[in-house]
Amino acid sequence: MATREGLFFDNSNSVLQRGLPCQGAIKPLTNNTDERVEFDVIIVGAGYAGLTACRDVCTAGEYWRGSRSAILINRAAGFSVLLLEARDRIGGRTFTTEVDGHLYEMGGTWVHWNQPHTYREMSRYGLTDLLPSHDRTFGLDSCTVHLNGKTRNVSHETAHAMTEKAFRLMCDVDGELGRSVIPYPHDPHFNPEAKYWEALSVAQRLDQIRTQISDDEAAILQARLSSIYGADMDKAGFFDMLRWWALGGYTMDGLYETGDDFKLPDGQSSFARHFFDETVGTQKLIYCFDTVVQSVHDNGRAVCVNDKWRAERLICTMPLNVLCDVKFEPGLSAQKLQAMKGGNINQGAKVHLEVSGSGHRSWSSAIYPVSRACSMSGDGLTPAGNTHLVCFGSNKEFTSPEDDARSFAADCKHVQEIDILKTIWHDWAKDPFAKGSWCMYPPDFSFKYLATLQERAGNVLFANSDWASGWRGYIDGAIERGTLAARDVATELRTSRCTAG
Ligand SMILES: Cc1cc2nc3c(=O)[nH]c(=O)nc-3n(C[C@H](O)[C@H](O)[C@H](O)COP(=O)(O)OP(=O)(O)OC[C@H]3O[C@@H](n4cnc5c(N)ncnc54)[C@H](O)[C@@H]3O)c2cc1C
CATH class of the missing domain: 3.50.50.60 (FAD/NAD(P)-binding domain)
Structure with missing residues (x-):
């Protein structure tokens, strides 16, 4: 079964295919044979x-x-x-496609036991076995950071330490890691004093902490935030980040583990x-x-x-x-x-790449300022033994999906020598029934x-x-x-x- 949605660009012959195989496609389109009203x-x-x-x-x-x-x-x-x-x-804003025996999630992907409504449903349907996206055992186990025009490879530990320090400073709005401002994460307005933080943009909050972090720490944080918001920092409401932080147990690691780590195998x-x-x-x-x-x-x-x-x-x-x-x-x-x-200000892009060989399975990257791509990371190996990279970035106006794929690939190749075989994605910003991402x-x-x-x-x-x-x-x-x-x-x-x- 196939849906008419989704795009697949085959880099070997530059052919674009519209529509992808999808288990969620419904045929016939209706069961209303009696024309009931x-x-x-x-x-x-x-x-x-x-x-x-x-x-x-x-x-x-x-x-x-x-x-x-x-x-x-x-x-x-x-x-x-x-x-x-x-x-x-x-x-809706989730669908899975299978290309050459490998699953790609075009929209919503990661789930977690700390998401109570989702986990209850996973449990109800017997789907609690999860597949981690990240694996540190293949080839290049490092993070390429392209920050303020300079590219370098750092260990994942270094990239994590830089991001975590800046993230924590940003969210520690009360000296209690935000706990007094959002004491109940599922009731975000419980404390009326949260209104002050809710009125700030991310850019304004970053200004408040700017002297406490280095240029590189500020840049890597903004690379991460760009992939979370899919928008410029002056348009992004800081309160959403504070809420996610609170929902993740008032830590960056909790937030990333909940929102970016575990997939449903099927x-x-x-x-x-x-x-x-x-x-x-x-x-x-x-x-x-x-x-x-x-x-x-x-x-x-x-x-x-x-x-x-x-x-x-x-x-x-x-x-x-x-x-x-x-x-x-x-x-x-x-x-x-x-x-x-x-x-919903999020006009961000999510793009999957199949790249030659398994060498990039453990690799990741962060790019700032953002032109097209702002983050990439290994998300699996295809049956052919190639790496599946999942990339986030900004959506820009392109004349065609082919140009869209080429520009994304150019940004990715700019920071890392990779041989891109396939590009698979759905443009949620241009989707008339979504007009945006998460x-x-x-x-x-x-x-x-x-x-x-x-x-x-x-x-x-x-x-x-x-x-x-x-x-x-x-x-x-x-x-x-x-x-x-x-x-x-x-x-x-x-x-x-x-x-x-
Ligand atoms: C790229 C991307 C990555 C994401 N990653 C994650 C993730 O890792 N984890 C996570 O939990 N969430 C993630 N999300 C968010 C998550 O997918 C959404 O929040 C969630 O699926 C929204 O579900 P919904 O039912 O509220 O809305 P939707 O899924 O948008 O459903 C609304 C439905 O209404 C239909 N509709 C719209 N207009 C009309 C109309 N006029 N007539 C008839 N039907 C109409 C739409 O076609 C759609 O099917 C991601 C989203 C995107 C886009």
Whole structure:
């Protein structure tokens, strides 16, 4: 099975292929053979938020009031759901492709036992065996740092020490490593004094600590932060870094181990399949892929989508940067509309390279200032014995994907002699149903808009990782939001039916 998404550039003949094999591709695109239009719930989007919500609503026990008793009885029936998805596959901003027997994650990849919502699902589906991305046993075990125009090879220990010192200084905002500012990482606004830090950009915070770190330490930190934010430092809200730091146990190592180390051996698309297949098994799910939602009309009793499908509730799981492409009636609040303007600043690129030989499996790099690539590291060996490098960088305007691949390769070759065989990637910035990568907020955004983004509008609930309370911008945040929306909808429908009965 294949999705029309993703790009594969074969360096041996300069041929570009559009579309990639993907286990998450759905064929046929719909199971709505009866052209049904009435449902209990409509869910828009088949990323992790939508898949979680679908499964939980379809499996939610329905309750009713018996004729001789006021006691609620579980009929264990579940509600009918229509899932509408613009793509030809499940997974949203995650999808796995297999090229020549090797798996590449085009979007969300790394998971961890310290991500409570994700780990609960991994455990539920028996997927807790993880594959480490990093391996220090092959060939060149060093980090190439290209900082402020100078290139040199340093040990991983040296690169780590430089980054860790600067990272810690940046996040130690209170002499307690940030613990007093964000004492509960899943409740980021708990301490109102956090507002001061939330209003700062990363550039402003770096200015505050600049005299305490060397030029190289500042540069390597900014290389790392560029790959995290996918944006310039003056556009990047410092608070998101402080939150990630807190979520990682108030250490850089904890943050990187949680967000950058362990993969699912069978890939994200296989994980997403578990959610989808379980839901299909309930026989409560009708789905339509390749279906773009353009309008949502809520008349107070029911919601109508694209003037065609109707349901009592709608769970919208579209990402922040594309919400404004849908016409909502009645219109959304002024505050919500304001929040939808450019909330996710991350336009970063993730690119996979297959390079000749196993010599770079243990290698990594950091580049600053960033032109195209800002970090690279070994992420596995292909069956042919070549190295899989995963690279992060900035997205620039290119005339064609071929130019995009060439410019990325040129940046990588500039810092290291590598023979690139294949380039595999998806352009999330140009993707019309994402318009960005994992969510990172600008300064002065979270306190103003997070609660608004989480609010419902009448019968429409909003669930996406882009406004999660905990691991926002991660798969965990998507599952957090999908779970809560499904719980609210199932509770309301049970209650209304119970009253009606
Ligand atoms: C390059 C990259 C790397 C990442 N790395 C990691 C990582 O290592 N670990 C991690 O945990 N997270 C990572 N993330 C983040 C993670 O993938 C996302 O936060 C998460 O998958 C978002 O899930 P979601 O369901 O909230 O939103 P999405 O996955 O964006 O799902 C929303 C769905 O809505 C659909 N949609 C949009 N508009 C419409 C419309 N008009 N009509 C119908 N459907 C529509 C979309 O097609 C999509 O399927 C990464 C993301 C990217 C892009």
